Amino acid sequence: MIIVDFHSHVLPNMDDGSTSTSESIQMLKEMKGQGVDKVIFSSHFYPSSEPMDYFLERREKRFDELKNCINNNSIPEIYLGSEVAYFKGISKVENLKDLCIEGTNYILIEMPFMVWKSFVIEELYDIVEDYNIIPILAHIECFFEFGNKKAIKKLAKDGFIMQSNASFFLGKDSKTALSLLEEGVISVVGSDSHNLTTRKPNLGLAIEVIKNKNEKLLAKLFDNNQKIMNGAKKRI
Numbered sequence: 001m002i003i004v005d006f007h008s009h010v011l012p013n014m015d016d017g018s019t020s021t022s023e024s025i026q027m028l029k030e031m032k033g034q035g036v037d038k039v040i041f042s043s044h045f046y047p048s049s050e051p052m053d054y055f056l057e058r059r060e061k062r063f064d065e066l067k068n069c070i071n072n073n074s075i076p077e078i079y080l081g082s083e084v085a086y087f088k089g090i091s092k093v094e095n096l097k098d099l100c101i102e103g104t105n106y107i108l109i110e111m112p113f114m115v116w117k118s119f120v121i122e123e124l125y126d127i128v129e130d131y132n133i134i135p136i137l138a139h140i141e142c143f144f145e146f147g148n149k150k151a152i153k154k155l156a157k158d159g160f161i162m163q164s165n166a167s168f169f170l171g172k173d174s175k176t177a178l179s180l181l182e183e184g185v186i187s188v189v190g191s192d193s194h195n196l197t198t199r200k201p202n203l204g205l206a207i208e209v210i211k212n213k214n215e216k217l218l219a220k221l222f223d224n225n226q227k228i229m230n231g232a233k234k235r236i
């Protein structure tokens with residue numbers, strides 16, 4: 001059984017996450033201490049701020065810098081990915097695969113913080129149909145307040161992957177988080193950790209909550225993790 005952190009901003013100086021290699025290494029050690037086996041570096045990609053090639057080059061460079069500073073084994077396995085902010089025309093980007101979790105057909109997408117118009121949802125279906133890439137929608141609980149819960153449930157039913165942050169399981173809405181996991185709406189969890197203070201690694205704590213609720217639920221989560229990570233390219 002493997003624990004995968006599907007959402008993190010550990011890679012230094014890429015976005016509003018970690019600001020140094022030493023902070024990143026501390027975050028990784030903390031994750032390992034919480035029982036995390038694999039972590040995906042999902043740095044923000046904002047297509048309006050930089051071209052994709054530039055982002056990918058920058059990600060590679062930052063990863064090399066971090067790798068050169070890692071000198072022991074007490075960290076989780078590392079995988080590269082991205083958190084792509086939805087933009088109109090995303091389904092027309094031919095090299096979208098480059099933003100997937102490396103070696104897989106899964107891409108983490110941050111949806112707009114508003115009611116999702118029908119053309120936005122249609123683009124998600126187009127991504128699957130045209131490129132055989134499956135969107136993982138980031139921190140879905142952030143979109144309930146905009147009235148997107150019904151759309152989220154329909155998307156989950158149609159095979160899209162819904163990711164929740166660990167904090168959803170740890171806060172006042174923990175019961176809702178657990179029942180959405182039970183219903184199969186939420187498939188994967190991530191820390192969305194940015195640093196060691198205000199948004200720190202906390203996936204291990206959410207795993208405890210899930211385990212205490214129902215061991216079978218935890219097994220289901222592990223199955224989902226396994227399925228998505230099958231074939232993923234390990235960097236460390």
Ligand SMILES: [Fe+2]
Nearest residue numbers: 007009083192
């Ligand atoms: Fe994020």
